Amino acid sequence: MTTGQKVPARERLLAAAEEVFFDRGIRATGVDEVLSAANVSAASLYSHFGSKDGLVAEALRVRLAEWQSVWDECAVRAASDLDRLLSVFDALAAFRARQPAARWCAFLSTATELPDAGDEIAAVLAADTALLTDRLRHFAKPLAGGRAADLADDVVLAYNGTLAAYLRGYPSDPIAAGRRVAAAAAAAY
Amino acid sequence: MTTGQKVPARERLLAAAEEVFFDRGIRATGVDEVLSAANVSAASLYSHFGSKDGLVAEALRVRLAEWQSVWDECAVRAASDLDRLLSVFDALAAFRARQPAARWCAFLSTATELPDAGDEIAAVLAADTALLTDRLRHFAKPLAGGRAADLADDVVLAYNGTLAAYLRGYPSDPIAAGRRVAAAAAAAY
DNA sequence: TTCAAACCAGAACGATCGTTACAGTCAAAC
DNA sequence: GTTTGACTGTAACGATCGTTCTGGTTTGAA
Numbered sequence: 270m271t272t273g274q275k276v277p278a279r280e281r282l283l284a285a286a287e288e289v290f291f292d293r294g295i296r297a298t299g300v301d302e303v304l305s306a307a308n309v310s311a312a313s314l315y316s317h318f319g320s321k322d323g324l325v326a327e328a329l330r331v332r333l334a335e336w337q338s339v340w341d342e343c344a345v346r347a348a349s350d351l352d353r354l355l356s357v358f359d360a361l362a363a364f365r366a367r368q369p370a371a372r373w374c375a376f377l378s379t380a381t382e383l384p385d386a387g388d389e390i391a392a393v394l395a396a397d398t399a400l401l402t403d404r405l406r407h408f409a410k411p412l413a414g415g416r417a418a419d420l421a422d423d424v425v426l427a428y429n430g431t432l433a434a435y436l437r438g439y440p441s442d443p444i445a446a447g448r449r450v451a452a453a454a455a456a457a458y
Numbered sequence: 459m460t461t462g463q464k465v466p467a468r469e470r471l472l473a474a475a476e477e478v479f480f481d482r483g484i485r486a487t488g489v490d491e492v493l494s495a496a497n498v499s500a501a502s503l504y505s506h507f508g509s510k511d512g513l514v515a516e517a518l519r520v521r522l523a524e525w526q527s528v529w530d531e532c533a534v535r536a537a538s539d540l541d542r543l544l545s546v547f548d549a550l551a552a553f554r555a556r557q558p559a560a561r562w563c564a565f566l567s568t569a570t571e572l573p574d575a576g577d578e579i580a581a582v583l584a585a586d587t588a589l590l591t592d593r594l595r596h597f598a599k600p601l602a603g604g605r606a607a608d609l610a611d612d613v614v615l616a617y618n619g620t621l622a623a624y625l626r627g628y629p630s631d632p633i634a635a636g637r638r639v640a641a642a643a644a645a646a647y
Numbered sequence: 648t649t650c651a652a653a654c655c656a657g658a659a660c661g662a663t664c665g666t667t668a669c670a671g672t673c674a675a676a677c
Numbered sequence: 678g679t680t681t682g683a684c685t686g687t688a689a690c691g692a693t694c695g696t697t698c699t700g701g702t703t704t705g706a707a
Contacts, residue, residue: 278654294573296485300695310655311696321695372573380625381570384483384561398628422629423639429626430619436569437618439587440611450612453646454639467684489665499685500666510665 279317281307286328291375292368295325295382322387325379329393332375337400339364344408351455354408354420357401357428358448373435401425413458423454468506470496475517480564481557484514484571511576514568518582521564526589528553533597540644543597543609546590546617547637562624590614602647612643 285307289298300321304311318324340360347353365371372378376397383390405421413420431447440446474496478487489510493500507513529549536542554560561567565586572579594610602609620636629635 294570296571297573299693301693308655310657312656312698313654315696316653372570377622377625378570381483381561381567382485384486398626402628422635423642425626426616426619426623426629426632426635426639428619429622430615430617433566433618433622434615436566437587437614439591440615443615446611446615450615450639450643453612454642456646457642488663490663499687501668501686502684504666505683 278307278309278313282309282314282317282324283328283331285309286324287332287368287375290325290328291332291378292370292372294372295379322383322390325383326387326389326393329375329379329390333393333397333400336360336364336397340404344404350408350411351452354405354412354424354455355448355451356408357405357424358431358444358451361428361431362444371435374432377429377432378436401428409455412455416458420455420458424451427451427454467496467498467502471498471503471506471513472517472520474498475513476521476557476564479514479517480521480567481559481561483561484568511572511579514572515576515578515582518564518568518579522582522586522589525549525553525586529593533593539597539600540641543594543601543613543644544637544640545597546594546613547620547633547640550617550620551633560624563621566618566621567625590617598644601644605647609644609647613640616640616643 282303285303289302289306300311300314303324304314314321314324318327340357343356343360343363344353346359347356376394379386379390380394386394402421402425405424406417409417409420409424427447427450430450431443434440434443434446471492474492478491478495489500489503492513493503503510503513507516529546532545532549532552533542535548536545565583568575568579569583575583591610591614594613595606598606598609598613616636616639619639620632623629623632623635
């Protein structure tokens with residue numbers, strides 16, 4: 270079943286951190302829970318990441334890279350300009366399938382839980398937003414021309430709404446509703 | 459300037475709680491900060507509310523009542539069926555004008571910060587969502603008829619997106635973008 | 648065999664947290 | 678004048694937190 274080669278402590282830590290921090294909350298989860306979930310000693314955590322915040326920051330960076338690659342695949346598979354614009358919702362569906370227990374969005378929930386987060390963490394959150402806006406503006410170009418930035422704003426807003434819908438528990442099918450709203454917005458251009 | 463009559467400790471506590479909890483975060487703010495902001499002793503807090511969570515719950519109840527009354531005023535002022543449906547965005551603008559420092563939505567941020575919140579707190583969050591869906595379904599009736607529930611879902615999603623936009627810092631004018639997206643969704647019915 | 652690196656378990660640290668206890672002050676009601 | 682209730686400031690409690698320290702085990706290369 271398993272490959273047999275031992276997974277390094279660093280990777281076990283990152284996997285455990287993604288699970289417990291983003292499912293159960295960063296502040297709600299003590300370092301000890303991460304350590305026992307990863308079967309790792311405290312010394313390993315602090316030698317690899319320096320602090321709890323350091324681990325959070327690295328876990329966010331990993332997550333952003335994975336999210337970007339999932340979105341990549343979905344975008345190239347799009348059959349039309351509109352599908353490409355809306356591929357962010359397909360990517361979200363694919364991304365969430367890996368971790369159904371996730372509360373909602375790791376980046377936005379971190380922004381809520383750590384309002385005074387250091388520069389390292391804030392930079393990842395900013396990178397997520399930058400990725401989102403840059404791509405959507407690019408994808409919106411053939412559909413809205415000079416008003417591509419406005420259309421991208423609309424899609425980001427619908428995407429935000431989909432994420433927050435998981436937190437609120439309503440609407441019950443966040444991705445379907447988000448995609449429908451984004452499509453309606455695009456139709457207005 | 460002031461009326462001269464002393465404000466009871468209970469009200470001072472609620473005012474301070476709304477300020478510090480919803481601006482700076484619940485978990486990030488210790489009880490001591492609330493006490494000194496309200497100029498109140500610890501014994502008063504615990505005799506009035508029993509616990510920090512009890513204070514949070516009551517502050518949320520107050521906030522929900524105020525939000526509902528602000529929305530009331532905006533809804534009756536609406537000049538058309540569409541305006542009435544979109545009045546939730548006017549209400550949000552009016553509500554936020556009172557407390558510009560607020561991070562984003564007190565209910566959704568509480569859901570993020572306190573994933574294991576007790577029944578008392580969870581009930582207020584559920585009541586917020588119930589208020590939102592019930593009203594929007596009612597307002598959507600003359601516009602979408604039998605599909606009023608679907609249109610209400612779309613508006614809730616756009617509303618969610620507007621709130622999360624404050625957290626993300628994008629789009630830069632969350633209310634304008636949310637209203638525009640919700641209007642586009644309504645036009646599809 | 649020796650050495651260095653990676654990792655472990657476990658105890659302990661200082662700080663902060665929510666909460667309680669104690670003793671005293673003040674104003675209004677009887 | 679006394680009593681009552683609301684409130685105060687301060688100190689302390691136990692728990693939990695992030696972090697560090699100590700000492701030992703394993704592993705692979707020199």
